[in-house]
Amino acid sequence: MNKKRWIAVGIAIVIFMSSIGSNFLSARLSSQTEEAIGQLAGTLIPGTNLQENIQENGDKANRIAVLRVEGTIGSGSSSVLGDASAYNHALFLEQLKAIREDDTVKGIFLIVDSPGGGVYESAEAHDKLLKLKEEKNIPVYVSMQGTAASGGYYIAALADKIYATAETTTGSIGVIMQAVEYAGLLEKLGIQYNTIKSGALKDIGSPDRDMTDQERQLLQVYVDEAYTRFVSVVAEGRSMPVEDVKAIATGMIYSGTQAKEIGLVDEIAYTDDALAAMKTENKLEGAEVFGYATASTPFSDFSWLFGQAVSKMTAPENQVLSELQLLRETFGTSAAPRLMYLYGGE
Numbered sequence: 001m002n003k004k005r006w007i008a009v010g011i012a013i014v015i016f017m018s019s020i021g022s023n024f025l026s027a028r029l030s031s032q033t034e035e036a037i038g039q040l041a042g043t044l045i046p047g048t049n050l051q052e053n054i055q056e057n058g059d060k061a062n063r064i065a066v067l068r069v070e071g072t073i074g075s076g077s078s079s080v081l082g083d084a085s086a087y088n089h090a091l092f093l094e095q096l097k098a099i100r101e102d103d104t105v106k107g108i109f110l111i112v113d114s115p116g117g118g119v120y121e122s123a124e125a126h127d128k129l130l131k132l133k134e135e136k137n138i139p140v141y142v143s144m145q146g147t148a149a150s151g152g153y154y155i156a157a158l159a160d161k162i163y164a165t166a167e168t169t170t171g172s173i174g175v176i177m178q179a180v181e182y183a184g185l186l187e188k189l190g191i192q193y194n195t196i197k198s199g200a201l202k203d204i205g206s207p208d209r210d211m212t213d214q215e216r217q218l219l220q221v222y223v224d225e226a227y228t229r230f231v232s233v234v235a236e237g238r239s240m241p242v243e244d245v246k247a248i249a250t251g252m253i254y255s256g257t258q259a260k261e262i263g264l265v266d267e268i269a270y271t272d273d274a275l276a277a278m279k280t281e282n283k284l285e286g287a288e289v290f291g292y293a294t295a296s297t298p299f300s301d302f303s304w305l306f307g308q309a310v311s312k313m314t315a316p317e318n319q320v321l322s323e324l325q326l327l328r329e330t331f332g333t334s335a336a337p338r339l340m341y342l343y344g345g346e
Contacts, residue, residue, distance in 0.1 A: 044295055049091070050098055051295045058288035064107045064278070065099050066291040067092070069125065072342070073117025073151045087114065088294075089121045095292045096128050100135070107284055108133070108140045109275055110159065116151025116172065119226055119339040123154070126233065130158045139282050143274040144168045144265070149253060151341030153264070154230060157237030161281075163274035164256030164265045171259060172343035173234060173249035175226040177219060179205040179337035205337040219337060226339050238263055253343065 043052040055066060071087040099105045108129075116122060133140045142148075142156040144164040149172035156162055164170060186192065186208060193208040204215045227249075235245045240263055248254075248262050259265040269277065279285045 045098055048094060048098060049295055050094060050292050052290045053293050054288065054290050056287075056289035059286045060288050061104055062106045062284060062286070063102075063104045063288045063290060064109050064275075064284060065095075065102075065105045066109045066111065066289060067095055068111045068113075068291070069152060069155055070111070070113045073114055073121045073125070073155075075118065075121055087117070089125070091292075091294060092125055093128060096132050098292070100132055105136070105138065106287065107138050107278060107282055109278060109289075110140060110142045110156065111145060111271060112142055112148040112152050112156050113145040114152035115147050115149050115343040116154065116341040118151070119175070119341055122151030122341045123229070126155045126158060129155065133158065139278065141274060141278040143269075143271040144170055144256065145271065147343070149343035150174070152343075154233055154341050157234050159237070161266045161274075161278070162264070163267050163269045163271075163277075164259060165270055166255060166257045166268055168256035168259070168265075169253055169343075170256065170264060171248070171252055171254040173230060173245070174251035174341075175223045175230065176251075176340050176342055177223050177337045178340075179211070180207050181210070183208050183210065223339065226341075230341065234264075 043054075044050075045052060069087060069092070073087050073089070075089055099108065110129075129140065139160045140158065142159040142162045144152075144156065144162065145168065147169045148156055148164065149170055153170055153173060193206075195203055195206070195208075197203055201215065201218070205211065205219070231242060231245045231249055234240065234249065235242045238245070244263075248264070254262065254264065256265055256268055260268060267274070267277070275289070279287060
C-alpha cells in the first residue's frame with residue numbers, strides 16, 4: 001500500500017478503537033450518572049431508548065405528547081451524525097408504544113413536514129397511530145409545516161383536526177413506482193447481464209433491459225391497488241365520499257389555503273396557534289406539553305465515521321469501475337420497482 005493508504009488505515013484504527021472505548025465506558029455508567037444526565041437533557045424513560053423533553057410546564061397528570069414526522073418516510077433513519085431532523089420509523093413506533101403505556105397522555109399533537117415515502121411505513125405509522133387514538137380515546141391534532149404531501153398526508157388524515165399554513169405544500173394523494181434502467185450505459189461499456197430465471201416475470205423491472213408491456217400492466221394493477229387504499233384512508237379520515245376524494249386525488253399538490261377549500265385541511269394556522277386551539281377545544285389549557293428524543297451517549301457516531309474511513313480506503317482506483325460500483329451499490333439491491341407514497345418521485 002502507498003503512504004496515503006497507510007495513513008487512512010491508521011486513522012480508521014484510531015476511530016475504531018475510540019468507538020470501542022466509548023461503548024465500554026457507556027456500559028459502565030452507573031444509574032446515578034444516567035439520572036444526572038436525564039435531569040440535564042430530559043427525563044429518561046426506563047426500558048426504552050427515549051427521553052422526555054418538557055416543552056411547556058403544566059399539569060403532569062394531563063399531558064400532550066408532541067410527535068414529529070419529518071423527512072422522507074422510510075424503514076430506518078437516514079440521519080448522519082445524529083441528525084434529529086431525519087425520520088426514524090422504529091423510533092416513531094417506539095414513541096407510540098410509550099404513549100400507550102402512559103396514562104397521563106391526554107392528547108397527541110403531530111407535526112408533519114414530510115414529502116411522504118414508503119407505502120409500508122406510511123401505512124404502519126397511520127394504522128398504529130389510529131389504533132392508539134381509538135384505544136386511549138384521545139384527540140389527535142396535526143400541524144402541517146413546509147410540506148405534508150403524499151405519505152405525509154396519509155398519516156395526517158386520521159387527525160381530529162388538521163392545520164396548515166398558506167405556504168404549506170400538501171396533497172399529492174397517489175402512488176408512484178419507479179425503476180432505474182441503465183441498459184444503455186451497460187451497452188456503451190460493453191457489459192451484458194446474463195440472467196437465469198425460473199419464470200418470465202422473475203426479474204420484473206430489471207434495470208438491465210427494457211420493461212415489457214406485460215410487466216407494465218401488472219405493475220399498474222399493483223399501483224392501482226395501493227391508490228385505492230390511500231383514497232379509502234383519506235375518505236374515512238376526512239369523512240368525505242370516496243368519489244369526492246378521487247376527484248382531488250390526482251397526484252396534484254395544493255397550498256394550505258387550496259387544501260382547506262377542498263376539505264383536506266380544517267384551519268389555516270401556525271404550529272403554536274394550532275396547539276393553543278387543541279388545548280382550548282379539549283379542556284387541556286393547563287396541560288404539560290412534552291416531546292421525545294433519543295437517549296444517546298457521547299461518541300456514539302464513531303462507528304459511522306469508521307465506516308466512512310474504510311469506504312474511502314478501499315475505493316477502486318479505476319474511475320470507470322468506481323462508477324459502476326456506485327451504480328451497483330445504489331441500484332443493485334433496490335433496482336426492483338417499489339411502491340411509494342412520495343411527492344416528487346425518488
